[in-house]
Amino acid sequence: MSHVPGLIQSIERSSAVLRLLAAGPGRLRVKEVADALALPKSTAHSILRTLEHVGFVEQDPDTARYRLGRGLLDLGHGGIDLNELRGRALNWADALASRSGEEVRIGALRDDKVVVVHHVFRPDDSVQSLDTGRLLPPHATALGKVLLAYNAPAVEAAERAGLEAYTRGTLTTARALARSLSETRERGWALSVEEWEAGRAGIAAPVRSFGGLVVGAIGISGTVERLCDTRRQALTVQVEHVLSTARAISRDLAAS
């Protein structure tokens, strides 16, 4: 078995498994996969289980045979079903609203906009209405800046669409946006202060699936006074709330 140094052997083997499943009628036992690729059965099994974990293969519960998974069909769809994301994040998002005292949103990129996947009200008794399904501008919100920070093509798309100014603070040049996104990547969370609506700020962090893939962002939003100090910097305690929630959801997603 030849192997080119510097390349990762398990990825080569995984691709071979996928090609094998794609080539025939595509329902193979572990032993058949192992035999076809001259791999130990335990290695073939580990590869198949990993591919199953990421959704690229599925095991028929009745026959125990493996076939290509539906994860391959929606490779272009961002890695997670958005309703699934809401279901998995629900309890964490509620706890974030409780702890931070602010409203919580989960967002994901769809067609170059941030779609609100989930919205939890601010825990006071004010009249609020659900935002779920609403589209937000990516360059002007903390959620959007997190999603752009880990998605270069989406940044280009946002720039092509034009960085519309909503307030005097909106980042309207490619350079200013790039600086903010780079800062977001460095510290692992995004802040927007009066960039979309006057008087309001947002703090958001990435939600990652297995392999580190950013599948969404979770964040809080509220008045500048409640989220920031007098120098308009995010309050550490609120940043910690957002980060620990994002990490908890990510752990949960990666484990499944």
Added chain:
Amino acid sequence: MTDRYVLAIDQGTTSTRCILFDRRATVVAVARGEHPQSYPRPGWVEHDAARIWRDTQRLIKRALSEAGVESSQVAAVGIANQRETVVVWDKATGTPVAPAIVWQDTRTSALVERLDAELIRSRTGLTPATYFSATKVQWLLDNGLRARAERGELLFGTMDSWLIWNLTGGLHITDVTNASRTMLMNLTTLEWDDELLALFDIPRAMLPQIRSSAEVYGTASLLPGVPIAAAIGDQQAALFGQTCFSPGEAKCTYGTGGFLLMNTGTEPVRSNHGLITTVGYRIGAGEVAYALEGSIAVAGSLVQWMRDGLGLIATASEIETLAGTVDDNGGCYIVPAFSGLFAPYWKSEARGVIVGLTSYINKGHLARAVLEATAWQTRDVVEAMNADSGLTLTALNVDGGMTADNLLMRTIADFLQVPVVRPMVAETVSLGAAYAAGLAVGYWSDLRDLRNNRHSAGRWSPSMDEARRAAEYANWKRAVESAVFFSS
């Protein structure tokens, strides 16, 4: 640190959870342990009560250590529990003498069939079913335990009694909500009914004393000095945790099925539509709040059927994605009468149907019909409750896993024509137990204090055109008729 907390024990059907709440009703720590379900024969479902008690002790300790809280910081312990499940144990040794018979167990169906339904309904508010405890106790006595029970060596209790007996080292009590599910308690006197005890041939000496849902019963040896101050059945706990304190307020918990309870005030409302009359809660020496209960037999399980039975979706959440690919049901309706129709129809022979199929219908329409089926069943139960109680539901408080389904929640608001409200604390069962215990020891001062803790996490308002709603409801009713027509 002088912060104090309330500990809730939620002893459920598949797991036990210990949750620590602070004064603002925020979850401070959660410890959860699953226990095995035993199915020794078809229709039998059993639990190992000794194992559940061991789990409970471990989880209490874990919850406290996770939060870094000393037992001296626990103001009170409250228990919410799976209802109707029967434990019988040896009074001298504290050892269960048989596996616990779980509420889902149907081994006593022959005993239930022989019952005088009218008598049972008038005394207990319950429609005879294998769910309730009485026939399960009877079965255990008939199968080898009668002599010992008559010698006074055995005690019976639901899970609340079992845990309290163990926590306190020998106090044998139950609360009025749990007692109301045994089919042995007189709903008017709130005491064990001698005639029913004679009917089921159960010695009174093995029964626990019936107490209020919130009062100091005793202290826990595991947590020195900490009062055990509440016991309440899990669905009633959810009603209390949702702060449904006024007549007409209701909650629905959406899981595999759905449980809708409406507070009907201080007088029991007898149902003419096959709903169950039950005790909602009783705080200290206060008046009893009664409730009407209706269940939706098939809710989340219909989504599971789409996933596992039809393979149309990979995860339950995807039902919403699939339903979102179309704008409406395309004229298609699903009546999930998998094991007959429950309240308010009560047609046990009815079988599920999918009606209105044309070549236009695709899987998106089916997904929508699946979600709508849960919403219409909710409306059927609500209409029955409104009719029985003379009250009008003004908002529906929801909890449970299916509240993550945004489209379903919107649809329920549309079909009921009332707002649907999701509370910030999803753990409503545990919260209800914590609230009851906290009230009993003055941790919270009164119901208004509890109300102040209540915050909405989400609220869906109805937005459906009235004429369309009426037309759709008429179609649903016709679909239900076809399910009855297609009886097995």
